Amino acid sequence: MTSDSEQKRTCGCERVPEQTVSRLPVYRRCLMQASAIGVQVINSLQLAQMAGTNAAQVRKDLSYLGELGTRGIGYDVAALRGHLSEVLGVGERRRVALIGFGRLGGSLLGYRGFFERGFDIVAVFDVDPVRVGTLVDWHGAVPKGLTVRSIEHIERDLLDLDVEIVMLAVPMEVAQVMAERVVRGGVSAILNFAPVALELPEHVLVRSVDMSTDLQVLSYHLSRQG
Amino acid sequence: MTSDSEQKRTCGCERVPEQTVSRLPVYRRCLMQASAIGVQVINSLQLAQMAGTNAAQVRKDLSYLGELGTRGIGYDVAALRGHLSEVLGVGERRRVALIGFGRLGGSLLGYRGFFERGFDIVAVFDVDPVRVGTLVDWHGAVPKGLTVRSIEHIERDLLDLDVEIVMLAVPMEVAQVMAERVVRGGVSAILNFAPVALELPEHVLVRSVDMSTDLQVLSYHLSRQG
DNA sequence: TTATGTGAAGTGCTTCACAGCA
DNA sequence: TGCTGTGAAGCACTTCACATAA
Numbered sequence: 001m002t003s004d005s006e007q008k009r010t011c012g013c014e015r016v017p018e019q020t021v022s023r024l025p026v027y028r029r030c031l032m033q034a035s036a037i038g039v040q041v042i043n044s045l046q047l048a049q050m051a052g053t054n055a056a057q058v059r060k061d062l063s064y065l066g067e068l069g070t071r072g073i074g075y076d077v078a079a080l081r082g083h084l085s086e087v088l089g090v091g092e093r094r095r096v097a098l099i100g101f102g103r104l105g106g107s108l109l110g111y112r113g114f115f116e117r118g119f120d121i122v123a124v125f126d127v128d129p130v131r132v133g134t135l136v137d138w139h140g141a142v143p144k145g146l147t148v149r150s151i152e153h154i155e156r157d158l159l160d161l162d163v164e165i166v167m168l169a170v171p172m173e174v175a176q177v178m179a180e181r182v183v184r185g186g187v188s189a190i191l192n193f194a195p196v197a198l199e200l201p202e203h204v205l206v207r208s209v210d211m212s213t214d215l216q217v218l219s220y221h222l223s224r225q226g
Numbered sequence: 227m228t229s230d231s232e233q234k235r236t237c238g239c240e241r242v243p244e245q246t247v248s249r250l251p252v253y254r255r256c257l258m259q260a261s262a263i264g265v266q267v268i269n270s271l272q273l274a275q276m277a278g279t280n281a282a283q284v285r286k287d288l289s290y291l292g293e294l295g296t297r298g299i300g301y302d303v304a305a306l307r308g309h310l311s312e313v314l315g316v317g318e319r320r321r322v323a324l325i326g327f328g329r330l331g332g333s334l335l336g337y338r339g340f341f342e343r344g345f346d347i348v349a350v351f352d353v354d355p356v357r358v359g360t361l362v363d364w365h366g367a368v369p370k371g372l373t374v375r376s377i378e379h380i381e382r383d384l385l386d387l388d389v390e391i392v393m394l395a396v397p398m399e400v401a402q403v404m405a406e407r408v409v410r411g412g413v414s415a416i417l418n419f420a421p422v423a424l425e426l427p428e429h430v431l432v433r434s435v436d437m438s439t440d441l442q443v444l445s446y447h448l449s450r451q452g
Numbered sequence: 453t454t455a456t457g458t459g460a461a462g463t464g465c466t467t468c469a470c471a472g473c474a
Numbered sequence: 475t476g477c478t479g480t481g482a483a484g485c486a487c488t489t490c491a492c493a494t495a496a
Contacts, residue, residue: 017487025442029421043455052423055455056489063457071456071495088442089449096441107333113421113438118445165444167437189444191437195255195339197278205447207440211393211417212339214433215322216251216314218391218415219344221431223315243465269477281477282467289479297473297478 020061024084025117026051027058031081043074090118095162097187099178100169101126101134101148104193108167109136123161125151127174151178158185165189172196179206246287250310251343252277253284257307269300316344321388323413325404326395327352327360327374330419334393335362349387351377353400377404384411391415398422405432 030050034042044055044062051058062068062075065087069075085091096119098105108114109121121142126132126149134148149157158166166182168175168190175194182190189205192198195213198206256276260268270281270288277284288294288301291313295301311317322345324331334340335347347368352358352375360374375383384392392408394401394416401420408416415431418424421439424432 019487021446022439022443024446025436025439026423028442045455050423052425054489056491057487059456060458060488067457069456072454073496074455087446087449089445090442094441094445094448103333103336107329108437110329111437114441117438117442119438119441164448165441167441189448191440191444197252197276199278203451205444207444209435209437209440210251211334211337211435212343212345213248213251214417214435215320215340215345215391215393216254216316216343217248218417218431218433219315219320220247220250220313222320222390222415223313225429245465271477280467282469283465285478286466286480293479295478298476299474300477 014064016064020064023051023053023057023061024088027061028081028084028088029117031077031084034077035081040077041074042077042080044069047075085118092118094119094164095122096120096165096167097123097125097158097161097163098167098169099125099151099154099182100171100193101128101131101136102169102171105167105169108169109142115142119165121146122163123157124148125154125157127151151181154181155185158182158187163187165191167191167193169193240290242290246290249277249279249283249287250314253287254307254310254314257303257310260303261307266303267300268303268306270295273301311344318344320345320390321348322346322391322393323349323351323384323387323389324393324395325351325377325380325408326397326419327354327357327362328395328397331393331395334395335368341368345391347372348389349383350374351380351383353377377407380407381411384408384413389413391417393417393419395419 027047030047031042033050044058048055048058065083068080068083096114098108098121101124105124109124114121124136124146131148132150135145136142136148137144137146163185164187166187166189168178168182170178172194175192175196176198179190179192179198179200183200183204188203190198192206192208195210200206253273256273257268259276270284274281274284291309294306294309322340324334324347327350335350340347350362350372357374358376361371362368362374363370363372389411390413392413392415394405394408396404398420401418401422402424405416405418405424405426409426409430414429416424418432418434421436426432
């Protein structure tokens, strides 16, 4: 190991390509599955097949994080998983709030995957007075006794609860306004489910999930090769 | 207009970059919004601002589809929207089936956006006998009287119903098997909500939606700039 | 011998800058 | 004059091919 690669591992100053970052969670999940069936060492080809990519890509991606493998052998599953968890910032748990307790919001709460991957939903907000006060701890994926809050004091609540990430599952008409309030609540990462481009300060991280866009992309390809 | 650009428009043989394709639905949605407030002509900068990109990108993207604008003026909103609908293959309606009527599947059915964008959910399947037979036409987004079907004869049902696209909202453990059955049902486009890489024949189109991956990407960036 | 780590080559997308038209 | 359409330049990611190390 050169002092140069030591640099990479310890300081993390190296720029990791955005597309590599979005594959890291996939690798991490594959390693969990490998662990679960007792695999202790894995090579780039095996990992690639689980993740749906190719061996060269896996090696390149992982090399951005340091020299994590052993030549002639492969990667230690437990060690690599730990490393990825750390890099992804899910070593400790992350505090997440959900805004919008409609049909979509409700289904998000029911998804165990968030909890299993290090995310705790610590608050749920909704405008609708009928929904406010509803108990939402039905799955063990959220803390006992969590109830839906009014959005009235959302800025203060988000600050008090030290929320880092917000899942925004509100109608598109109100998404921009709610996003701005969320930012005033000290949150700088938003997972947006509304089909609108949010305009927010530079420093705020936004990722959007839009299923109907994906459907339309499928439709496009169907139109010419189906 | 040159005979060369005429080629593009009529034959559609030009290869459109994948990333451009995934922005087309966004442009289409923005044009709908523009129409709704009475805008008849729009230029690349305005469209870019609505879509969350830049003017050069918009012009480049649209130029792959032909010469759709008027120099010195901009783009005709209605004409461009129609063109995008056609290119995206949502000129006529698309027949979609949902597999998995759990929490996520249920919330997908409640989303009007699919219907509004040209997709009709013509069938819902689930393994759970308790759910089979449930009436799901609660929103007008699906045909009157639609009930949950058993997956027992899903291959035959998909063929009979002429389903083109499947939304796969089942637990990850059964996703691969269900995907294979879906393909045997003549479907060649799948929107996959399970966090696994589906291994399917070359000709099958797959897009995956994985919210926990997006959360982890946000977490990564929070860890180093937050 | 085997499998990683990595410069270099290849590919594809974005941005620039301006020619081309209305 | 104003805005589109587009080669060309720039940038980023992927793939290759092999030196490197166990």
